[in-house]
Structures are given as C-alpha cells and as structure tokens.
Amino acid sequence: MDFLKKLNLKKENKGTCTGTEWQGKVTDGISSYTPVDASLIGSVSLTTKKEYELVVKKAQAAFLEWRQWPAPRRGEIVRQIGEALRNNKEYLGRLVSYEMGKSLQEGWGEVQEMIDICDFAVGLSRQLYGLTIHSERPGHRMYEQYHPLGIAGIITAFNFPVAVWSWNTMLALVCGDTCIWKPSEKTPLCAVACLQIVSGVFKENKVPEGVCNLISGAREAGEWLAKDSRIALVAATGSTRMGKAVAAMVAARLGRSLLELGGNNAIIISKDADLNIAVSGALFGAVGTAGQRCTTTRRLIVHEAVYETVKKKLKHAYAQLKVGDPLNPANHVGPLIDKEAVQLYLNAITACKKEGGRFLVEGGVLEGKAYKSGCYVKPCIAEVKAGFKIVKEETFAPILYLIKYKDLDEAIAIQNDVPQGLSSAIMTLNLREAEQFLSHAGSDCGIANVNIGTSGAEIGGAFGGEKETGGGRESGSDAWKNYMRRQTNTINYSTALPLAQGIKFTI
Numbered sequence: 001m002d003f004l005k006k007l008n009l010k011k012e013n014k015g016t017c018t019g020t021e022w023q024g025k026v027t028d029g030i031s032s033y034t035p036v037d038a039s040l041i042g043s044v045s046l047t048t049k050k051e052y053e054l055v056v057k058k059a060q061a062a063f064l065e066w067r068q069w070p071a072p073r074r075g076e077i078v079r080q081i082g083e084a085l086r087n088n089k090e091y092l093g094r095l096v097s098y099e100m101g102k103s104l105q106e107g108w109g110e111v112q113e114m115i116d117i118c119d120f121a122v123g124l125s126r127q128l129y130g131l132t133i134h135s136e137r138p139g140h141r142m143y144e145q146y147h148p149l150g151i152a153g154i155i156t157a158f159n160f161p162v163a164v165w166s167w168n169t170m171l172a173l174v175c176g177d178t179c180i181w182k183p184s185e186k187t188p189l190c191a192v193a194c195l196q197i198v199s200g201v202f203k204e205n206k207v208p209e210g211v212c213n214l215i216s217g218a219r220e221a222g223e224w225l226a227k228d229s230r231i232a233l234v235a236a237t238g239s240t241r242m243g244k245a246v247a248a249m250v251a252a253r254l255g256r257s258l259l260e261l262g263g264n265n266a267i268i269i270s271k272d273a274d275l276n277i278a279v280s281g282a283l284f285g286a287v288g289t290a291g292q293r294c295t296t297t298r299r300l301i302v303h304e305a306v307y308e309t310v311k312k313k314l315k316h317a318y319a320q321l322k323v324g325d326p327l328n329p330a331n332h333v334g335p336l337i338d339k340e341a342v343q344l345y346l347n348a349i350t351a352c353k354k355e356g357g358r359f360l361v362e363g364g365v366l367e368g369k370a371y372k373s374g375c376y377v378k379p380c381i382a383e384v385k386a387g388f389k390i391v392k393e394e395t396f397a398p399i400l401y402l403i404k405y406k407d408l409d410e411a412i413a414i415q416n417d418v419p420q421g422l423s424s425a426i427m428t429l430n431l432r433e434a435e436q437f438l439s440h441a442g443s444d445c446g447i448a449n450v451n452i453g454t455s456g457a458e459i460g461g462a463f464g465g466e467k468e469t470g471g472g473r474e475s476g477s478d479a480w481k482n483y484m485r486r487q488t489n490t491i492n493y494s495t496a497l498p499l500a501q502g503i504k505f506t507i
C-alpha cells in the first residue's frame with residue numbers, strides 16, 4: 001500500500017481540517033473498510049459540534065481576507081493545486097479505486113476530472129463577468145457584477161469521492177468563497193488525502209487558514225451545514241432522498257442550495273443506430289463503476305426492428321465482462337461499495353422478477369476467495385415493461401432494463417416517464433430522429449447526447465438535471481454563478497435625477 005504513504009495517510013487520521021491545521025481525537029473515528037477485500041484501510045476521527053463551530057468561525061474569518069485576493073491570484077492557487085494533483089494522480093487514483101471500489105482506470109479518470117476542473121477554474125478566474133445593460137434614463141450606466149458569496153458547504157457522495165468535491169471547490173475558490181466539505185462517511189480517507197494535497201499548496205502560498213475545510217461525519221454533519229444560516233450555499237450531491245431532506249432544511253432558512261441527485265438514465269437505440277457504437281455505449285454506461293454513477297445507463301429503449309440483434313450483442317458483451325479486484329487492470333467491474341448496496345441490488349432483482357421481468361443475463365452475488373468482501377455482483381440485464389415500479393427507481397447497481405418500442409414518440413415518452421431527469425442519449429444516424437430527441441419536445445433531461453452513452457460527461461459542460469435530479473448545475477459552462485452573488489448597479493452621471501418608468505416626483 002505504497003500509495004497510502006505517498007498520500008501521507010496514517011492508520012488513524014484526524015478528520016477535521018481548516019486548510020493546514022488538523023483537529024480531532026483519532027480514537028473516535030469512522031473506520032474505512034475497502035470493498036475490494038474487506039480489510040480495514042484506516043480510520044478518520046469524527047468532527048464534533050465544537051470542532052464544527054471552530055471550522056465555521058475560521059471559514060468566516062478567512063472569507064473576509066480571501067475575497068480581497070484578486071480572482072486571478074486565487075486562480076494561481078488553483079493552478080498549483082492542479083499541478084499537485086498531477087503529481088499525485090497515480091496514488092490518489094489508486095486510493096479512489098481501493099477505498100471506493102471503481103476500476104483503477106476510472107480512479108485515474110476521476111483524478112483527471114479534478115485536474116481538468118482546476119484548469120477550467122484557472123481560466124475562469126479571469127472571466128467572472130457580468131453584463132452591461134443600456135439604461136432607459138439619460139446619463140445613466142447600468143451593469144451587473146458578481147461578488148464572492150461566502151461559505152460554500154459541499155456534501156458529496158461515495159461514488160465520486162474526489163472529483164465532485166473538486167468541481168465545487170475549485171469554482172468556489174476562484175469565485176472568492178471559502179469551503180466546508182462534508183464527504184461521504186464511506187470514503188473518508190479520499191477526503192483526507194485531498195486536503196493533504198491542498199494543504200501543501202496553501203502553506204507555500206500563505207493562503208489564510210479556513211479557506212478550505214473538511215468535516216467528517218455522517219448525516220448529522222450534513223444537517224449542521226444545511227441548517228446553518230452562516231453557510232451561504234449548500235451544494236449537495238447524492239441520493240434524491242438526501243437531497244429532499246437537505247433542500248427542505250436550506251429552504252426553511254431561505255438559503256441557497258445546489259442539488260445534483262439521482263438519475264434513471266436511458267439510451268434509445270433506434271433502428272438507424274450504428275449498433276456497435278450503441279452496444280459499446282450501453283455496456284460502459286451500464287456496468288462502468290459497477291452501475292454506481294448517477295449517470296449510469298439504467299434503461300435501454302430499443303426499436304423492435306433491432307431488438308433481437310441488440311439482445312444478442314449485449315449477451316455476448318456481458319459474457320466477456322470480468323468482475324474482480326478493481327486494482328487489477330484485467331478486470332472491468334469492481335465491487336459495490338458495501339453489503340447494504342448488495343442487498344439493494346438483490347432487492348431490485350427480486351422486485352423486478354415479481355413484476356414480471358425476464359432476465360436475459362442473470363444477476364447474483366459472486367462467491368469465492370477472490371470475492372471475500374461479499375460486495376462483488378454480476379452485472380445483469382432484464383427485459384421489462386416501461387411501467388414497472390422498479391424500473392422507475394434508481395438502484396445504484398449494474399442492473400440494465402431492456403424495453404422495446406415501435407416509434408420514436410413512444411420511445412421519448414418512455415424515456416421521460418420517470419421521476420428523475422439527469423442524463424439521456426439516442427443512438428441514431430438519422431438526423432430527424434436526433435433533432436427531435438434534442439428538441440424542446442424531446443428529452444427532458446439536463447444532459448442529452450447523440451451517439452454517446454449517458455455517462456462520462458466532460459467537465460466543460462454544466463452538469464446536472466431536472467425533476468428529482470434537483471435542478472442544479474455544477475462543473476462547467478456558467479455553473480460558477482451559483483458560487484457568487486449577483487449585483488445590479490446603476491450609476492447616474494447626469495446633472496438631473498430622472499426616475500425610471502417615467503415617474504415625475506416634484507415638490
């Protein structure tokens with residue numbers, strides 16, 4: 001476990017950080033067991049309420065200083081974090097793979113997303129622009145500007161234990177905010193490793209203590225952030241259940257939340273699809289990260305003319321899949337995060353069979369020495385009816401539902417008829433079909449692709465979705481606006497005081 005040492009991780013770690021200073025009684029901790037082989041990797045101390053108060057105070061004080069740093073100078077700090085991540089990509093990718101269970105390739109890919117968002121944020125630090133608007137009054141100038149917001153609370157999930165934090169943090173940093181991160185209690189060591197990396201850069205550049213903070217804990221720690229009016233923005237990524245709870249708490253204090261929640265993503269495979277692309281896209285989308293991406297392909301809506309061919313190709317492809325130790329590059333699929341996730345996977349299979357689903361590729365838990373954590377499951381495929389209750393739910397596991405359709409209107413209606421609205425795709429070489437799918441009468445998701453699967457979005461685009469996905473947009477495009485407050489300014493440089501709307505007020 002060379003990578004643990006390289007990342008400066010110990011068996012027992014302090015779990016509360018204010019940038020460079022660490023707090024916490026290491027004896028009081030969250031234990032992190034790898035789903036790879038169930039061994040204990042290490043532990044991280046839980047943040048107490050007292051430590052949380054200290055963190056918020058430091059973040060508040062740091063904000064007053066940090067917001068005065070010119071944005072491009074803040075960008076320079078983020079550039080250096082990107083460099084530090086490049087230097088640590090090998091080890092951090094391994095840790096992600098080991099603690100979370102995704103394949104090593106995907107672990108490295110996740111760190112690459114972090115590096116990419118750093119680059120994006122550096123450029124952004126010179127572009128945090130507002131509009132200039134023509135005033136209706138003579139001798140007036142009107143414009144808008146974006147100011148730093150305050151403290152951003154960042155709640156992240158186990159499935160992308162480092163990248164989603166970086167999407168939020170790197171943007172928040174260049175925007176002049178300070179951050180408090182509450183990572184998933186299932187991947188606490190990844191978070192400690194990230195803060196250690198940031199810490200080195202902060203020390204060298206004398207970044208004020210409190211700009212980047214880490215608190216460790218379960219639901220309760222998330223609630224502290226959600227209910228705390230000192231937290232200007234709560235950006236939460238995770239299940240719809242969690243998001244609804246967070247949103248209600250933040251709304252009760254009229255705070256700002258940014259939600260990126262569950263998906264129930266579908267690919268439509270048209271009769272005019274390039275079937276090789278379609279099947280490859282579906283395969284990666286359905287089994288990548290063992291079906292634990294919010295963008296995972298959960299439903300395949302296939303035209304009846306190619307249905308049997310697609311079935312045959314999928315069956316063949318699934319037969320080649322190797323499930324096993326994610327650190328071994330020969331394997332495609334690693335374990336689920338824990339036994340609870342395995343139980344949810346089994347429950348979904350049972351529910352699907354009960355509703356009349358027929359399994360084309362059977363599921364099940366893998367047994368034997370190589371699978372001793374009990375978290376390795378077989379990716380499976382079920383033929384279903386679109387209206388099944390289980391098909392409308394997001395099960396965080398590699399279960400793919402196959403649905404047959406006759407015409408595109410019907411396929412689009414099926415695709416949209418779920419509570420979630422994150423990612424979607426159509427596989428077609430037919431321009432009319434592609435355009436219909438992308439039109440206002442097409443997919444209702446935040447992400448809609450043509451001849452690309454549902455997962456693996458680039459960081460340059462805004463990432464998020466509609467309906468129960470929460471409506472938020474993180475990462476690229478103008479998602480940075482979430483991390484700033486907008487101000488409209490009107491300046492009168494004339495010698496009179498004309499009122500807007502033609503109102504005359506004289507005494």
Ligand code: UN1
Nearest residue numbers: 160293294295455456457
């Ligand atoms: C997530 O699962 O929460 O598009 C994020 C993707 C990745 C991000 C997924 N870039 O699959």
